[in-house]
Structure formats: structure tokens, C-alpha cells
Amino acid sequence: MSGLRTSRTRLAGAAATVALAALALTACDDGTGVESEGTAKPTGPTATAPASPSSGASAPASSTPRNPKTPSNPSAPSAPSATGGTGSGRPAPSGTPVTCEGSTTRTVAAPLSRPLNHLLLTVTNTGGRTCHLYGYPAVRFGEAQAVPPAVEDSRPQAVVTLGPGESGYASVNLSAADGSGTDGRTENTLTVYFRGRSGDESVGTGAHPPLPANGVHVDDSIEVTYWQRSRDDAVRW
Incomplete structure (x- = not known):
């Protein structure tokens, strides 16, 4: 046991x-x-985890460079002014109106059938600036010394101002329609002078519009209208 x-x-x-x-x-x-x-239990080979970096290792530097601050260049030229001036920021001055005169206008003299014995003066501004037609035209036929007087009733309320390409008008009463005028004669040349602001002086050069081939008949009753803005106003007298 x-x-x-x-x-x-x-x-x-x-x-x-x-x-x-x-x-x-x-x-x-x-x-x-x-x-x-x-x-x-796993039967296959065990995957080996990658070793973690040492805590003392330094991180790689960034591959993207930092943008350095661009220093100001006091010698660099400033940008042009958007206003088109001289760079001071002020706009360029616009063209100041001038007095119309022969070198910046074109003058045409055309005989009229109505009113009888009248000549129409058409002045067109051919310059690049606005111009003023002051008073009335000082016309000279041939070698005449005296300037014909103006029809006072034709004085406009304002000075006639012509922009580039615009026209002003005046008519010349050449002779008395009833034949009552004296010192009648035929003239073949005409000079038109332009008055200044005061109305007592001529400004710039005169215009020399051609007259008809057989000339025009004038007498001592000759007179002119003030400059007008429209042709209709110029031929009323």
C-alpha cells in the first residue's frame, strides 16, 4: 500500500x-x-517598426528661403502722375481761350443775293484752342483808310466764342440799294482785321479772303454787323 x-x-x-x-x-x-x-499567434514574419529618431537630432532646415525685406531706394525715379501733369499731382492746365485772328482762322467772303449788295463773312476756327470774336470785323477794301461803322442794333448779348472747327458770321452792307450812296467804286481786294477785348485795337494778323473776279461795288454807306453765332442773325441787317 x-x-x-x-x-x-x-x-x-x-x-x-x-x-x-x-x-x-x-x-x-x-x-x-x-x-x-x-x-x-502570428505565423508570418513580424514587421519591424522603424526606429524613431533620437530626441537629440536636429530637424532639417526649411528648403523655402525667407523673403528679405527690400530696402527702399531713394534714387529710384517716382512713377508719373496719373493726372498727366508735371509730377506734382496737379493736372496739366487746359488751353486758355485766345482772341481769334488771321493765323488761327479761315475767312471766306461770299456775295449774297439777299439781302441785296451784301457780303457774308464766315470765320472758322482752325486752331486747337477756343477763341473769341470780339466786337465786329474791321474791314478794308482796297486802299481805303477808314474802317466802316457797325450796325449797333446787331450787337449780340454775349461775345461769340468759337471752339475748334466752329464758325462765326458777319455781313457787310456794301452799298445803298437805292443808289443814294456816294463815292461808289469797285474793289478787288479785302482785308479783315480782328479786334481785341477792348474793341479799340486789332490783334494778330489779318485775313485776306478772295473776292469775286469782277470785284464788288462799294460806296460811302458801307457798314458791317457785329460778329454773330449764326448765319441767320448775320444777314438780318
Whole structure:
């Protein structure tokens, strides 16, 4: 009987030793000392995680350079003014109106059938600036010395102003329609002078519009109208 108990005791001890050895192997496998029940072990090769950089390693410098601040250049020329002036920021002055005169106008003298014995003067501004026609034309036929008077009733309310390309008008009553005029004669040349602001002086050069080939008949009743803005106003007298 004692021999049987001894054999059983040895068998039990051997079984316990085997169980402890298996438990020790399992603890080495998961590093925790206990293996979770039902967990399957991987059969393929285990992927190796990349080594993390050392905490002492320096981060690489950025490849994008920083934009340095551009220094001001006091010698650089300033941009031109948008107003078209001299660079002071003020706009360029516009053309100041001038007095109309022969070098900046074109004058045409055309005989009229109605009113009878009248000549129409048309003055066109051919310059690039606005001009003023002051008073009335100082006309000279041939070698006459006196300037014909103006019809006072024809004085306009305002000075006639001509922009580039615009025209002004005046008519010349050459002779009395009833023949009552004296010192009648035929003239073949005409000079038209332009008055200044005061009306007492001529300004610039005169105009020399051609007359008809057979000339025009004038007498001492000759008179002119003031400059008018329209042709209709010029031929009313």
C-alpha cells in the first residue's frame, strides 16, 4: 500500500512540474506573464517598426528661403502722375481761350443775293484752342483808310466764342440799294482785321479772303454787323 501511494505522489508531482513549465513558456511569449485565452499567434514574419529618431537630432532646415525685406531706394525715379501733369499731382492746365485772328482762322467772303449788295463773312476756327470774336470785323477794301461803322442794333448779348472747327458770321452792307450812296467804286481786294477785348485795337494778323473776279461795288454807306453765332442773325441787317 505504501508503494502505491508513493507512485501516485510521484506521478502527481511530475504532472505539476510539466504544467509549471508550460506556464513559464507562455509567460515568455507575451511578455506579461499571462497569455490571453484564445489568442492566435502570428505565423508570418513580424514587421519591424522603424526606429524613431533620437530626441537629440536636429530637424532639417526649411528648403523655402525667407523673403528679405527690400530696402527702399531713394534714387529710384517716382512713377508719373496719373493726372498727366508735371509730377506734382496737379493736372496739366487746359488751353486758355485766345482772341481769334488771321493765323488761327479761315475767312471766306461770299456775295449774297439777299439781302441785296451784301457780303457774308464766315470765320472758322482752325486752331486747337477756343477763341473769341470780339466786337465786329474791321474791314478794308482796297486802299481805303477808314474802317466802316457797325450796325449797333446787331450787337449780340454775349461775345461769340468759337471752339475748334466752329464758325462765326458777319455781313457787310456794301452799298445803298437805292443808289443814294456816294463815292461808289469797285474793289478787288479785302482785308479783315480782328479786334481785341477792348474793341479799340486789332490783334494778330489779318485775313485776306478772295473776292469775286469782277470785284464788288462799294460806296460811302458801307457798314458791317457785329460778329454773330449764326448765319441767320448775320444777314438780318
